Amino acid sequence: MEDDKLKSLFCDYQPRLTSDNNFMANLGKQLMTVDLVKSQLKNQQRSRRFAALAAVATGFVMGVISTLCYPILTEFIHSAAMSSSAVIANLIETYGDVSIWIPICVITMAASYVAYDITLLATANQNSFDRQHPFP
Amino acid sequence: MNRSQFTRHVERHQRAVRRFLTALCCGDSALADDLAQDTFIKAYLNCNELKEENKFQAWIFRIAYNTFVSNQRRFKPYEPIEEAYYIAGNDSAEESFRYQDLYDCLKKLSDKERYSLLLFYMQGYSIDEISEITETTTDAVKQRLSRGRQHLKILMERN
Numbered sequence: 001m002e003d004d005k006l007k008s009l010f011c012d013y014q015p016r017l018t019s020d021n022n023f024m025a026n027l028g029k030q031l032m033t034v035d036l037v038k039s040q041l042k043n044q045q046r047s048r049r050f051a052a053l054a055a056v057a058t059g060f061v062m063g064v065i066s067t068l069c070y071p072i073l074t075e076f077i078h079s080a081a082m083s084s085s086a087v088i089a090n091l092i093e094t095y096g097d098v099s100i101w102i103p104i105c106v107i108t109m110a111a112s113y114v115a116y117d118i119t120l121l122a123t124a125n126q127n128s129f130d131r132q133h134p135f136p
Numbered sequence: 137m138n139r140s141q142f143t144r145h146v147e148r149h150q151r152a153v154r155r156f157l158t159a160l161c162c163g164d165s166a167l168a169d170d171l172a173q174d175t176f177i178k179a180y181l182n183c184n185e186l187k188e189e190n191k192f193q194a195w196i197f198r199i200a201y202n203t204f205v206s207n208q209r210r211f212k213p214y215e216p217i218e219e220a221y222y223i224a225g226n227d228s229a230e231e232s233f234r235y236q237d238l239y240d241c242l243k244k245l246s247d248k249e250r251y252s253l254l255l256f257y258m259q260g261y262s263i264d265e266i267s268e269i270t271e272t273t274t275d276a277v278k279q280r281l282s283r284g285r286q287h288l289k290i291l292m293e294r295n
Contacts, residue, residue, distance in 0.1 A: 017155065027150075
């Protein structure tokens with residue numbers, strides 16, 4: 001078969017397609033859904049970033065507070081060691097620093113986690129409010 | 137590219153894409169429409185990748201081709217139920233059977249031969265453009281076109 005024949009065969013090919021309007025309407029709906037999902041993902045990402053920032057800030061603040069309180073805590077531990085028996089005093093002398101740092105770490109981590117969670121929850125609520133009330 | 141810009145491009149090219157996919161799916165217009173929808177959604181999701189808007193058509197045909205190929209890989213080809221052809225649809229009988237011979241011939245070609253022929257003869261793409269769309273070498277495209285032509289010739293003569 002010659003090239004021209006093939007060309008004319010395919011150029012004349014005009015199959016009956018479904019209505020353009022229906023096709024575009026369906027596509028429009030799907031594109032709208034894509035946009036909605038995209039914006040939700042974007043919001044989620046923003047919330048997570050914001051929550052991570054809040055957690056870091058909380059951790060930093062807790063670190064500053066711990067540093068400021070450290071001398072007071074050390075003094076308190078030492079005075080407790082003085083007033084207790086020799087064995088307990090020895091234990092406090094050996095593990096004094098550890099016994100201060102462990103609660104500081106635990107409290108800092110818990111505070112950061114809570115800050116992360118609360119920020120995430122707050123921003124999620126804000127996002128759902130925005131979705132429900134899209135117009136001012 | 138925002139949604140309205142994208143929609144404008146789609147409005148301009150959707151008929152050509154659907155026509156190409158209908159021929160590629162050997163007349164299965166429902167499947168062709170589904171693939172066309174998938175094609176445009178994929179394109180919309182990746183429209184930031186398109187640097188030159190004047191290359192939209194070639195880009196969309198590349199996505200359509202990839203969508204068709206991945207659909208072929210995902211679903212095993214099935215034999216259509218012959219009786220289904222006779223169930224009255226919206227189309228007139230004449231319209232339904234108008235291209236039946238062409239579809240029968242296209243069905244017997246390999247996928248590679250079919251889309252090479254369709255891109256070349258139906259869409260008027262050059263061999264270089266087809267090799268870009270299908271991500272193959274120009275030699276491979278030439279070979280597929282030549283084999284496809286021969287096969288189609290034999291099949292059309294037989295029909």
